[in-house]
Amino acid sequence: MNDAVARETMIDTQVRPNDVTDRRIHTALQAVPREAFLPKSRHSLAYAEFDHQTSEGRYMWRARDFAKLLEAAKIKPTDEVLDIASGSGYSSAILSYLAAAVVGLEDDEAIAEAASARLDALNIDNADVVAGDIKKGLADQGPYDVIIVNGAVEIVPTEWTDQLKDGGRLAVVVREGKVSQARIYTRAGDALSCRSAFDTAPPALPGFEKTASFVF
Template sequence: MDYAAARTKMVDNQIRTTDVTDHAILRAFLSVPREDFVPDARRPLAYIDGDVALGGGRYLMEPSPFAKLIQLAQIGPGDVVLDVGSGSGYSSAILSQLAGSVVALESDAQLSTAATETLARLDYLNCVVVQSPLEAGYASEAPYDVILFEGAVDAVPSCFFDQLRSGGRLVAVVGTGNAASARLFRKEGETVSDRFAFNCSIRGLPGFESQPDFVF
């Protein structure tokens, strides 16, 4: 299979057509070999217009919504980014092309090991993979200029805003299914504001489900 040609088609047919116009983002998607971040048996599926199963109930996010979320974050070359739920490391590899450094946070031991090996092999040297519960963030490397969630959450835990630098941005898809929306949170001093960006239905991240209220 000609993966380079498939990568170009992904950018032209899936990403450009959904209002992603930032040239640095487009270049990142053209340069990172998505096929290296999926299980060997699924490499031919790496560039499909959909999620790719990574195993253990986890998925590599469909290219179009992922690109739109990155564009919403407005990542600059000096930014420190926390990539929450980095999975096999593909998202962090893309982010590393835009940011100064990336902390790839992953709770799954097998995925974090695979991500560490693949990112090192491909020389994405400004990424570091840390294995830790997703819902707690990663305070030891805070504050972050950008925090990006690689899956939908029912709500953003307050600890993530504590780990965000003043002037920083947090991008998350909040909600479930077709009722979910991409939201941009901004922190100025101790104040956090947010706004709706676009409707976005993606798979949820484990650990961020709302607990049911107690009912008498």
């Protein structure tokens, strides 16, 4: 099975059956080669239905969960998007097909540079990955219409929600105990609302754990 057929099969078996109906997302998933964002040793498994580790604490999510999060975020072609913990750059590549501009954010400069090189190799000119503190977001290039977080967190930093435009959405998986839910936080003026989109269990994003408390 060649890679183009593998991508179509992934969409038909993992994405469409899980209520992802936005054809723009299907098109993006078909256009971006997952294998280009994975080590060569994992190319043959690029379209398998599991999460791929790309570096320490960073994963390329299974297509089902990532596609559902994107659909819940309701990304428009005019949106400016911040892609937090973008890892190897795959998420930023997909987002580039959905939004006007995408900036990926990574803690490690070498990882950010490698991700940007992968985007350049695919001639993606409306997305880039930069180095910075993912806990603080990227205020100097904000505010944003959409912020996507690649990993489950227990704590949602206020810096992220503070960088949303009026009407902006933060799409993030929040873990509470053994339960993880994709949530959409939406800003309306000074107010912030939240809705649960679906249950899921992607890998945790390190550094966003709640501090353990003693129980007497």
